[in-house]
Amino acid sequence: MPRNLTGxxxxxxxxxxxxxxxSLARKADKSTTCEWKEAWSAQxxxxxxxxxxxxxxxxxxxxxxxxxxxMELPTRDIKEWRDVTxxx
Numbered sequence: 583m584p585r586n587l588t589g590x591x592x593x594x595x596x597x598x599x600x601x602x603x604x605s606l607a608r609k610a611d612k613s614t615t616c617e618w619k620e621a622w623s624a625q626x627x628x629x630x631x632x633x634x635x636x637x638x639x640x641x642x643x644x645x646x647x648x649x650x651x652x653m654e655l656p657t658r659d660i661k662e663w664r665d666v667t668x669x670x
Contacts, residue, residue, distance in 0.1 A: 589639070590640070590659065592637075592639040593636070593663075596634075596635075596636030596639075600630065603626045606623075606625045607622070607623070607626040
């Protein structure tokens with residue numbers, strides 16, 4: 583059963599899917615047959631779409647957190663957001 587992810591986890595999963603899409607796109611570029619190029623390209627496209635959905639989920643989670651001013655974000659969550667987004 584899938585579990586609910588935090589915004590940071592959605593963002594990290596999206597980055598993982600983007601890395602996988604990049605790897606699959608490289609395989610498609612290196613393929614010598616049309617069938618394999620199409621197969622790798624389709625998989626890369628699917629991974630990129632999953633990544634886009636994950637980033638949208640992360641964005642929405644952040645908006646919810648920002649819309650709830652009375653809710654204090656734990657320091658750990660703020661650090662995770664900065665780590666995932668590269669905002670140091």
